[in-house]
Amino acid sequence: MMNKTIRELTEQYPYINIYLDDFDINFDENRSFEENLKQQPDHFFEQRKMSFKEVLDEFEDYLDKAKAILEESIENVDDITIYPGKGKDGVPEPYEEITVHPGEIIAIVGETGSGKSRLLEDIEWQAEKDTPTGRTVIINGMSKKERRKTSGRQRLIAQLSQNMNFVLDMNVDEFLKMHAECFVSQGEVEVLVKKVYETAISLSGEEFSLNSSITGLSGGQSRALMIADCAYISRAPIVLIDEIENAGIDIQRAMKILVGSEKIVFIATHDPVLALFANKRIVIRNGAVSKIIERNEEEEKALHEAEKLYGRLLYLRNRIRSGEKISQFGGMA
Amino acid sequence: MRLVTFAGPPAGGKTTVLCKIIKCFKNEGIPVGAVKFDCLQTEDDRIFGAMGIPSKKGLSAELCPDHYFITNIPDVYNWGQKNDLEYLFTESAGLCNRCSPYIRNILSICIIDQLSGINSPQKIGPLLKLADMVLITKGDIVSQAEREVFYRRVQMANPHGEIYFVNGLTGQGIYEICERIKELSSECVLEEQTLRFPMPMALCSYCLGETKIGEEYQIGNVKKIG
Structure with a gap:
């Protein structure tokens, strides 16, 4: 990594410009960081109260950590489980657990x-009896x-x-x-x-x-x-x-x-x-x-009916939006 | 006593977040105090005082705020010890983004505002890059995409630090921050520590009160735009 040229590094990891920009150096892109550093006058190091080697080591450490972050993959979630807390009146919630899958x-x-928002906050916070509701939320166990x-x-x-x-x-x-x-x-x-x-x-x-x-x-x-x-x-x-x-x-x-x-x-x-x-x-x-x-099945039927009704409302809305005069609602969609 | 320094650009929500942190420590019966460093004017020490904790303010006025901070921190530290504090929090606003008040081995926390612009992570220097913890405020009013981009840029500016989103108004996220402060801070002898990043090498004629403009008035450490 360290012997790559500045151009190679920034092409592969554009984000490291955030770090490099801070040096206030016109980097020679065809050379490595170390070679660029060698060109710097003494006052460059004096200003930073750092030696040549310290600046170099710090950059290497930065590169390692930044690379690890960029290559990190996000944890797959197999399940999330909510365990009960209590309501506003202190009465315990009447369920054992709610488990949800992708x-x-x-x-x-x-x-x-x-x-409702409080429940969302408990999930976001991954509560562990440390929110007002006392709920616990466990992700992947x-x-x-x-x-x-x-x-x-x-x-x-x-x-x-x-x-x-x-x-x-x-x-x-x-x-x-x-x-x-x-x-x-x-x-x-x-x-x-x-x-x-x-x-x-x-x-x-x-x-x-x-x-x-x-x-x-x-x-x-x-x-x-x-x-x-x-x-x-x-x-x-x-x-x-x-x-x-x-x-x-x-x-x-x-x-x-x-x-x-x-x-x-x-x-x-x-x-x-x-x-x-x-x-x-x-x-x-x-x-x-x-x-x-x-x-359940019955609710699925209800959903089906509701969707039809919703479709008709959408149709009505589009007609109104486009400037039509509406004479009747039934039997349009 | 443990010293914890909070810093960040102006108007990012530092005081609001710090108040929530203080409240959290107070609720656990831990004696805390707070010192606000500012430039021209501040009422924030009164906000801290109204919370029933020992508080103090320091105004740098005509001096560089970071120089003022570092020359006063030993006195402030002694003040904290005299007040039997377990935790002493200092808050200061980074102004030119060139400096940071961070001291080695003293827990350093940067508070940065999601609304300060998507490029702010690369514009803020040591204040962000050398912090142990970075708290991002006002993330709750922007889109998920903007939060993720901002987070990534903060990560790339400071891959060493722990990064958290906090809500200074509702206090969401503060409890965890307090737990991390307890785990990451430590007691140490202030006089044995050094700054994480040197203050600017100044001392040109303007530092000494010059007001006239022109080549002949520029004496001392002067840098040209080129």
Whole structure:
């Protein structure tokens, strides 16, 4: 590694420019770091209070650690289990455990303020009786402390909520490339960006270009882009969604895409179709899980009916959007 | 007594996060104190004081804040010991991003704001790169993608440090930070330690109060843009 030229190093690991830029040196790209360092005057080392060898050793140490991080693979999640705590009134929750596997969608339903977000926070935090609810969340049978030694807990979980917005001054193409570069090699970036972009457009149902500014996207477009990005670029195997407004996006297909990427999805929602679409739904009342309902055949029929109704509403909305005058609702779709 | 230094660019949420950390230590009955280093003005010592802990402020005014910090830290350390503190937290704002107040063997924590821009990890020098822990604030209001890109860049600027997202408003993540502070900090004799990164070699005519502009007024350690 150390005898590679600066060009070879930065082509393989573009991120190390973050470290190299700090030296305020015009590096000769065709030489190694060591050869470049040899060209430096004495005051370069004086300023840093470091010897030639110390600067060199520090760079080697940096390279080793940075390389290890870039090549690190994310832990696969086989299961996540929630163990009971207690509700707002201190009464223990009435279940033994809730175990979820990749490809499953769990809806969290309940009245506003009942504690849906709190459950999502417990999962994000990987609670170990150290949150107000006293719940415990175990991922792959491993406690939070054990996990710190292996990989970062926080990188296992992606979050999407109403309050999250794009804040960068970039267009869609630049933005997706920047994210993809975090995880895949240069050669794979373009294909991945295209896939996310096309998925986002199909989810939002509204065209936008790769040149569109991300902060200028509509609510629906930006949610669609966030979900597609989450499904294909983010490596976090668990996705927590807190009541995103559907803003005209095909939220069911969005969920299918997420679980198709072998993610585990927890979604707090008031949307009846989405709640029925989930494999299981957790009902929260007064801060506690009060019921866990698995979708049975009868509910599947109900889902089917609800989807039809939803389709008709979508159709109606599109007609209204396009300026039609509506004379009747029944029998249109 | 264990000294822990908190530093970071201005307006990144340092005081808010530190207050949550103090609260967490206080709830466990651990005696803590806090000192705020600032340049021109601060009310933050009162915020700490209102939490019922010994607090102090230092204003560097016309001096370089980092030089001011390092020349005052022994006194502040003694003050903490006199107050029978178990933990003494110092907070200072990195201003030119060239320096850092970090001392070897003293736990050093950088607090950096996700909204400060996607390039900020490469613009902040030793303040970020030499920290033992990096706490990223305001991550809850941006997209997952922006969080992941920012995280990766912080990792690449500082592959040695532990990186955490914290929410200074709700306190999400603070408990774990407090546990890590207890595990990573240690007691040591301050006078035997050295700075992790030297302060800038200054002393040009402007350090000495020169206000006029032009070649003839530039005396001392002067660097040209080239």
